[in-house]
Structures are given as C-alpha cells and as structure tokens.
Amino acid sequence: MSKQLKQIAIYGKGGIGKSTTTSNISAALAESGLKVMQFGCDPKADSTNTLRGGEYIPSVLELLAERRRVDAYEAIFQGFGGIYCVEAGGPQPGVGCAGRGIITAVELLKQQRVFEELDLDVVIYDVLGDVVCGGFAVPVREGIAEHVFTVSSSDFMAIYAANNLFRGIERFSSAGGALLGGIIANSINTDFQREIIDDFAARTATPIVQYVPRSLTVTQAELSGRTTIEAAPNSAQAEVYRELARRIADHTESKVPTPLNQQELREWSARWADHLVAAERAESERQREVA
Structure with missing residues (x-):
C-alpha cells in the first residue's frame, strides 16, 4: 500500500518572508528524513534559491518557451538534503497571467506522475x-493542497493579504477547496506585535502555528545563499524552524476561517492604531515622571 502524500501550500504577501520560511521548513523536514519537494509558485522563480546555494533553476515556463514538449524531470533539481526543487515561473512582465505558470507546472507533474x-x-x-x-488560487481552489498556511507579520498590509486569502478559502471550501491550517506569525519580536497578530x-477563528522572531x-x-537550517544548524533560530516543521508535519485538522469584511478590517486596524498611540503617550509620560 503506497504512503499518503502530504501536500501543503504556504501563502504570504510579497516580502513578508514566505519563501525564507518555506525553505527552512523544507530543509528541516528533509533533515528529519522525509522526502520533500518545494514547488515555487512565484513568477520571480526564486523560491528554492537558498536550497541550492543561491543558484536559480530554469522554470517550467522557461523550458516550455524553448520547446513544445518537456520531460517533467528536466524541471526538477535537487538541493539541500535531497529536496526536489521546482519553479513554475511566469510570463515576461506585462504579458499574460502571472499565475499561468502554476497551472502549467502542476498539470505537467501530474500528467507524468x-x-x-x-x-x-x-x-x-x-x-x-x-x-x-487565477493561477495563484489553484492550490486552494482545486484542493491540490490539503492544508493552507499563511505567513504574516503584525503589519497591516500583511494582515490584509492574509484576510484576503481567508476569503478565498471560505469561498472555495464548499467546492472541495483546501482548508486553513493556521498563521505562521513572522518577525514577532515585541509584545505589541504578538498582541496584534x-x-x-x-477574530478570524484562526490558530497561530508558530511565532518566528526576526x-x-x-x-x-x-x-x-543558504537556509538557516543549513548555515546555522545549532542556532536558536534553526530550532524555531524545526519546531515549526514538526507542527506542520503533524498537522491533520484544518478548517474554514471567518475572514473580516472590508469595513470590519478597517475598524479593527483603526482601533489598534489608536491603542498604540495611547500606549506611546503613556510611556512618554512615564519617562518624563522618572526623569
């Protein structure tokens, strides 16, 4: 009897540390003895760089642009710990749908088993x-991934992107789409950052999977050009990523989130803005009294 393949998707706003987090999760899982594939779904095709010493690999769309027929294995390269690395790629800037590479790459690998x-x-x-x-919704909409996680900091735009993802999951859930595993809270170094996330x-009935400090x-x-797992295996940060990888590997129960609507999100962020201003004023008053 064949073993059960676990497929997960990790979403996050550009620049939030999504690929850094994903690559360290992959490295930690491979380190534990699992056979892992990291499937980069960003048009920049740079998801797997730190698994391969900073080197880029040709994307599926790049290979298909050269010839009509591509063997899937031509797009698969091994990196740290034997991790299989694939980049979907994207079209030239301003030409076509940026998510098309995901659709094409997933179909190619599935067709060739x-x-x-x-x-x-x-x-x-x-x-x-x-x-x-479009293509970016494929892992959620088609139920390709069983569990979806989002990387978010306490910054508003990161939370805004996470809330949009929750809305997509809620919409596609009734049609067999993937469900939400939780939030990976990234760059959390202060109490107020943790309180916000x-x-x-x-408010969205979503668990925090792990807090990852900057x-x-x-x-x-x-x-x-390396992951923290490879470059600093004995560091405290590497242990954070190992624990995160363990939690994701052991995760079995995902669910439909309850996203905020636009008005609720704006009111929620405004309340936090007022709270932080009040806290800053109180701290300034305290320091003046001490002085």
Whole structure:
C-alpha cells in the first residue's frame, strides 16, 4: 500500500518572508528524513534559491518557451538534503497571467506522475499571496493542497493579504477547496506585535502555528545563499524552524476561517492604531515622571 502524500501550500504577501520560511521548513523536514519537494509558485522563480546555494533553476515556463514538449524531470533539481526543487515561473512582465505558470507546472507533474515516481512524503507549494486569483488560487481552489498556511507579520498590509486569502478559502471550501491550517506569525519580536497578530487570529477563528522572531541569523544565512537550517544548524533560530516543521508535519485538522469584511478590517486596524498611540503617550509620560 503506497504512503499518503502530504501536500501543503504556504501563502504570504510579497516580502513578508514566505519563501525564507518555506525553505527552512523544507530543509528541516528533509533533515528529519522525509522526502520533500518545494514547488515555487512565484513568477520571480526564486523560491528554492537558498536550497541550492543561491543558484536559480530554469522554470517550467522557461523550458516550455524553448520547446513544445518537456520531460517533467528536466524541471526538477535537487538541493539541500535531497529536496526536489521546482519553479513554475511566469510570463515576461506585462504579458499574460502571472499565475499561468502554476497551472502549467502542476498539470505537467501530474500528467507524468512525478509525485508517485519520486515516492515523496511532502510537497510544499510556496505561493505569492498578495492576490488570490487565477493561477495563484489553484492550490486552494482545486484542493491540490490539503492544508493552507499563511505567513504574516503584525503589519497591516500583511494582515490584509492574509484576510484576503481567508476569503478565498471560505469561498472555495464548499467546492472541495483546501482548508486553513493556521498563521505562521513572522518577525514577532515585541509584545505589541504578538498582541496584534493574536487579536487578528482570534477574530478570524484562526490558530497561530508558530511565532518566528526576526533574526540576524536568517539574514546572514540568506546572504550566503543558504537556509538557516543549513548555515546555522545549532542556532536558536534553526530550532524555531524545526519546531515549526514538526507542527506542520503533524498537522491533520484544518478548517474554514471567518475572514473580516472590508469595513470590519478597517475598524479593527483603526482601533489598534489608536491603542498604540495611547500606549506611546503613556510611556512618554512615564519617562518624563522618572526623569
């Protein structure tokens, strides 16, 4: 009897640390002995760079632009820990749908039964989460991924993107779409950052999977073209990623979130803005009294 392949999608606003987080999860899972594929779904085709020493690999769309017929294995490259790396790619800027590469790449690998032949344990789709439409919605809409996670900080635009993703999951859930596993809270280094993301999670009935602090260790690793797991395996940050990977590997129950509508989100953010201004004033008053 063949083993059950686990397919997950990790979404997040551009620049939020989604690919950094995904690559470290992949590295930690591979380190634990699992057979992993990381499937980059960003038109920039840079999801898997830190798994391959900073090197780019040709995307599926690039290969198809050269010739009509492509063997799926021509688009698969191995990286750290034997991780299979694939980049869907995208069209030239201003030409065509940026999500088309995802649709094309997924179909190519499915048609050639790559997942079964490689006997994979986990496939992780690293998906741009600024918009949840067209090709970018494929892992959710088609139910390709069983569980969806979003990387978000406490910044408003990151939360706005996460809430949009929740709306997409809610919409497609009744038609067999993927469900939400939870929020990966990234760059959380202060109490107020944690309070903001916790409040958003509570209001959308969404669990926090892990808090990931901002760390210079991550920056140093990326500048060397590697994940933190590879470059600094004994660091505290590497242990954070290992725990996150364990939680995702063990995750079995996902659900439909309860996203905020536009007015609710704006009112929620305005209340937090007022709260932070009041807290700053109170702290300034306290310091003046001490002085």
